[in-house]
Amino acid sequence: MKLVAFSAGRRNGNTEIYIKEALMAAEKKGVEVELYRLTDYDIHNCSACFAGAFCPADTDIEKCRYKDDAPFLAEAFLNSDGVIIGAPVYSLTANSLFFAFRDRVFGPRMDIASPMVGMPAAAFIKGRYKHRPAGLISVGGCLHEHWTGFSLSNLFTALIPTQCEVVDHLNVYGIAEMNAAAVSEKWLEKARRLGENVADAILSGDNSWRGGDRGTCPVCHLNYIEVIPGTDDVLCPLCGIYGKISVRDGAVTVEWPDTPECRGENRFTVEGKIFHLKDIQKCMEEFAPFREEAKQKAQKYRDYTSCIVKPPSKG
Ligand SMILES: Cc1cc2nc3c(=O)[nH]c(=O)nc-3n(C[C@H](O)[C@H](O)[C@H](O)COP(=O)(O)O)c2cc1C
Numbered sequence: 001m002k003l004v005a006f007s008a009g010r011r012n013g014n015t016e017i018y019i020k021e022a023l024m025a026a027e028k029k030g031v032e033v034e035l036y037r038l039t040d041y042d043i044h045n046c047s048a049c050f051a052g053a054f055c056p057a058d059t060d061i062e063k064c065r066y067k068d069d070a071p072f073l074a075e076a077f078l079n080s081d082g083v084i085i086g087a088p089v090y091s092l093t094a095n096s097l098f099f100a101f102r103d104r105v106f107g108p109r110m111d112i113a114s115p116m117v118g119m120p121a122a123a124f125i126k127g128r129y130k131h132r133p134a135g136l137i138s139v140g141g142c143l144h145e146h147w148t149g150f151s152l153s154n155l156f157t158a159l160i161p162t163q164c165e166v167v168d169h170l171n172v173y174g175i176a177e178m179n180a181a182a183v184s185e186k187w188l189e190k191a192r193r194l195g196e197n198v199a200d201a202i203l204s205g206d207n208s209w210r211g212g213d214r215g216t217c218p219v220c221h222l223n224y225i226e227v228i229p230g231t232d233d234v235l236c237p238l239c240g241i242y243g244k245i246s247v248r249d250g251a252v253t254v255e256w257p258d259t260p261e262c263r264g265e266n267r268f269t270v271e272g273k274i275f276h277l278k279d280i281q282k283c284m285e286e287f288a289p290f291r292e293e294a295k296q297k298a299q300k301y302r303d304y305t306s307c308i309v310k311p312p313s314k315g
Pocket of ligand 1: 140143147178
């Protein structure tokens with residue numbers, strides 16, 4: 001059984017230290033481990049260069065215009081039984097290296113629901129769809145946790161299409177300088193536990209939540225709530241589930257009814273992904289009669305190039 005980890009942090013940096021602490025703990029449990037330092041790999045960002053609605057590389061990853069290490073990293077993921085993803089926080093989000101990795105390796109091409117709605121399955125996956133357990137590690141340098149705002153939720157977004165199940169996540173803050181992670185026993189201990197939790201899930205096949213704090217949302221176990229103005233309805237913007245908010249005895253309470261209306265769009269379920277893909281199909285169907293008209297009307301914008309500043313590197 002193999003656990004693979006992807007680090008978007010500095011070489012030998014803080015993210016890498018926490019990931020290695022987790023991997024050492026997992027190895028002790030008897031799983032094989034591998035670490036991919038994304039800084040070592042050549043990963044071009046996705047530039048959505050395709051003309052139609054879908055990228056040809058979604059069915060054959062080698063068809064991407066960028067000949068880099070993304071297919072190799074996709075293979076590493078597909079050959080694993082569990083995954084840890086870690087990234088440092090840059091300006092409240094995960095860093096840009098993580099996003100390039102997410103868009104090139106994951107995204108629609110890893111969507112396990114595509115074949116269920118008649119979309120072509122990615123041939124390179126070759127039957128390697130599985131519900132892998134996952135752990136997420138975000139590392140921020142500021143002493144106040146709110147400076148890590150969106151980073152853990154960003155890490156989740158890589159895994160949505162794959163149907164990985166996050167069994168633990170760790171939001172480290174206040175760890176800034178090189179090596180600082182190595183002396184923070186509080187966070188190291190949590191990283192060890194995260195490694196053990198992912199290993200236990202791999203070995204038992206039970207991907208239920210093993211992290212401590214259950215958070216406000218029962219799906220992602222984070223505390224994001226989007227209010228829907230003028231109602232008492234709330235949405236978890238990461239998962240896409242709906243609930244009702246109230247204040248009881250001075251404390252905010254959210255109830256998350258387990259009904260199709262409230263949970264049907266949960267993108268962490270196969271049903272939620274099918275809902276989303278049908279939504280895309282409907283969007284395309286509705287647009288189809290306007291395609292030619294849109295092309296003609298867009299010509300005006302294509303022709304307006306006098307405002308564009310060319311990069312000096314391109315003359
Ligand atoms: C461009 C840049 C932006 C950053 N922005 C934040 C931030 O918004 N919040 C935060 O907590 N830390 C921020 N940091 C600090 C890093 O998250 C911190 O140093 C972390 O330990 C780096 O992890 P690494 O050693 O694995 O690369 C930023 C660092 C850089 C280089």
